[in-house]
Amino acid sequence: MKSPLLTLPGAVPAEGVDEGVAAHYGDLFREQRALADGTGFVDLSHRGVVAVTGDDRLTWLHLLLTQHVSELPTGEATEALILSAHGHIEHALYLVDDGTTVWAHVEPGTQEALIAYLESMKFFYQVEVTDRTDDFAIVHLPAGSIAEVPEGVVVRETAYGRDLFLPRSDLESYAEMAGPAAGILAHEALRVEQHRPRLGFETDHRTIPHELGWIGTAVHLQKGCYRGQETVARVQNLGKPPRRLVFLHLDGSEVHLPTPGTEIHLADEGPDGRKIGFITTSVRHHELGPVALALVKRNVALDARLVAGDTAAAQEVVVEP
Numbered sequence: 555m556k557s558p559l560l561t562l563p564g565a566v567p568a569e570g571v572d573e574g575v576a577a578h579y580g581d582l583f584r585e586q587r588a589l590a591d592g593t594g595f596v597d598l599s600h601r602g603v604v605a606v607t608g609d610d611r612l613t614w615l616h617l618l619l620t621q622h623v624s625e626l627p628t629g630e631a632t633e634a635l636i637l638s639a640h641g642h643i644e645h646a647l648y649l650v651d652d653g654t655t656v657w658a659h660v661e662p663g664t665q666e667a668l669i670a671y672l673e674s675m676k677f678f679y680q681v682e683v684t685d686r687t688d689d690f691a692i693v694h695l696p697a698g699s700i701a702e703v704p705e706g707v708v709v710r711e712t713a714y715g716r717d718l719f720l721p722r723s724d725l726e727s728y729a730e731m732a733g734p735a736a737g738i739l740a741h742e743a744l745r746v747e748q749h750r751p752r753l754g755f756e757t758d759h760r761t762i763p764h765e766l767g768w769i770g771t772a773v774h775l776q777k778g779c780y781r782g783q784e785t786v787a788r789v790q791n792l793g794k795p796p797r798r799l800v801f802l803h804l805d806g807s808e809v810h811l812p813t814p815g816t817e818i819h820l821a822d823e824g825p826d827g828r829k830i831g832f833i834t835t836s837v838r839h840h841e842l843g844p845v846a847l848a849l850v851k852r853n854v855a856l857d858a859r860l861v862a863g864d865t866a867a868a869q870e871v872v873v874e875p
């Protein structure tokens with residue numbers, strides 16, 4: 555779905571998963587600084603929007619999600635995962651209940667598969683699941699923003715800012731009021747700085763929540779009754795995840811960033827040594843310079859000197875080994 559805000563001055567379209575919104579509007583670092591200062595907004599209108607209504611919506615979702623939502627207070631934001639039977643991450647949902655409807659935004663293009671799974675699990679529960687992507691656009695206001703929120707708009711407020719479920723027809727008029735616009739690359743740079751994983755970026759077909767630090771924020775350990783819960787409990791109580799998320803400071807003298815999937819090796823072994831991990835997201839940050847998130851083997855020493863492709867990298871712990 556192509557955003558009408560791509561017509562704003564300086565807009566450069568994003569590619570890949572984020573196609574449909576702007577990568578930037580001509581000045582990546584200015585846009586990052588604006589978001590860090592609590593000004594402007596990010597057009598996330600390419601993300602999927604799913605609504606769940608009905609009297610049983612919270613008790614039903616509680617049985618399916620990794621998060622405790624049966625008593626979720628109205629207006630309180632949370633996030634949750636859907637796992638495979640083996641505990642691997644399949645979906646990530648960013649939720650809020652407005653008193654009559656649970657609203658969730660999800661990664662672009664994943665809403666159809668998510669809805670298909672939810673529909674298959676309805677059984678006798680009084681719930682309705684609807685794809686509202688055509689009707690609502692996600693707009694992100696950074697932490698500290700004093701931008702006005704139109705009356706009646708559902709808001710998901712977190713420590714990182716506010717996500718607005720804005721009627722898609724109001725997107726252009728709201729952008730005129732809430733500017734300046736910041737592109738998805740600025741949003742991603744702050745996400746990496748904040749060590750926040752993203753489905754499809756920090757995950758692959760075998761990722762479990764423990765590897766990314768999603769235990770506690772998206773996975774509630776005092777509840778059961780969801781698919782994959784046995785794996786979560788077993789790893790939590792009896793073992794350690796095979797990999798861990800790290801934050802990397804990259805050599806700033808390199809012209810090019812290592813791309814997602816770039817292999818990570820121990821610097822002492824060189825690029826022909828054994829693979830110990832890979833880059834998941836790499837960005838240029840307005841203060842930190844080139845940085846990245848990566849998955850490495852759990853037993854990699856915390857003080858190990860690393861190299862991502864040809865780029866030297868120093869790790870910062872996100873998930874404890």
